[in-house]
Amino acid sequence: MAPDAPRVRFAPSPTGYFHVGSARTALFNWLVARQSGGTYVLRIEDTDAERNREEWVDGILSALHWLGMDPDEGPYRQSLRTNRYHQAIDALWDAGRLFACGCTHDEVIARNKSAGILTPGYDGHCRDLGLARGDGRALRFRTPDDGTVVVPDAIRGDVEFPCSAMDDFVAVKGSGAPLFVLANVVDDIDMAVTHVIRGEDLLPTTPRGILMWSSLSDLGWTTDGTFGEAGAPTPALPAFAHLPMLVNEARKKLSKRKDPVAVESYRDQGYLPEAFVNYLGLLGWSPPRDEPEIFTRDQMVSWFALEDVNHSPAFFDVAKLTHMNGEYIRAMAPSDFVEACRPWLEGDAAPWPADAFDAAVFAAMAPVVQERVTVLGEVPAMVDFLFCDTPVFDPDSWAKSVVGDDGAPAILAAAIASYESLRADWTAAALHAATLAVAESVGRKLGKAQAPIRIAVTGRRVGPPLFEALEVLGPDRTLARLRDAAGRLAAGDVPSA
């Protein structure tokens, strides 16, 4: 690796699930590292004890693994680096960059309100009181009174923030625990991060980080050797890139309450990681002109450039994701498809008893299923008639196209007679021809005539091609189900689903 190779970091906070926006951020970081021979670092920002749950961290790791973006380095845990933050806090305190403040948030608001100030934000109450550290006092960062902080952003250009609009923010909790900006900056310094690529929601706090960075730099702060040499001076400010937000239909930031944002749920529904990553790549970026939207990871790596990332928010469109997933599924080698389906077919998740599943039977049916599903989670419902003792009847289908069809009894009777003679030549082609004859005998087109048969055998009006399904099901079970349906129909019985 070149000594000046980029070092990017993906720095999620554990939240209990892996957000699709985080996945997009991870991807763009990963792309920059891959295309430049750089290093992609994972850092868990768990300074908040509330968010420091082991299984949540495992969730991040497994989601990244599923996406094919395992870190090159890390995970580092901020919760394990508190000593280092305290060194920074002491240095900042000794230099007078921090001051103690005993005000609660409510007190600040109350003071502002009584002073007739609608503007939220710290009023500077304790700034020059010379309060001592301790006694549960928070430590605030003394921001400049005037001047401008410039955030050099690879996507948006220089963004300027007037210091006059910046209040003295809390950098250390009353408990002594460091907060986001401080830990984040100290880590980026120690880990020699060269590119900070993150969501646009962090843009407004970036000037605080830059102020923190320069203070540490001014103080002669040196790196701790996490990466590279211990004792090296504060590195130059990294490049920044703030990615556009991912929004919902209401154009609001994706909400964990209202929107389907958990990557895990997409995985569980049967989206393929490659399709998911491909779609994510289309959110805020697009391949070169004239290139199709479906592309490989390698192509993305070679084409991607931070400078080409869009500025405006993108709607996470599940319909488009789903379409792309279908494309990826259809493009799979048949054996890969069969293999990929296993989690949905074997074990407790399947809608049939575990020992009822027959891999060879599924494999025979798989090709026609592969062409019809958009997510793997749809597979069981397409083949359950093969593994359940009796079909899972859709009440509506049964009512409309069997009970509600005057011709159904005759069709079923004719099909039973016809199929019975086909036992020796039980193939889709023979079944097709036989059913065509049945249809003719009742004066119908095949499309209309096959409905009662399909429902009797599979339980539903829609499904895989009927004759392939019958071939795989076999003559015994097919005929038994046809007789069963005909019998119940004659008895006026409506089966429960």
Add this chain to the structure above:
RNA sequence: GGUCCCAUCGUCUAGAGGCCUAGGACACCACCCUCUCAAGGUGGGAACACGGGUUCGAACCCCGUUGGGACUGCCA
């Protein structure tokens, strides 16, 4: 309220002053194909927020307006 960001079809986007009577994809509609459903094929409707500049010429540059969003926490 303050600071900042953003603005091309319903959606994701192409477009970096003349190639634009604005292209593609998803979604939608119609037709074709067809054993259901998909897939596939063909066709269709659908956008440069508005107003000023700059320029021979603006979706593209500048300013303003409007609209949307983010942040404004001892969360990250």
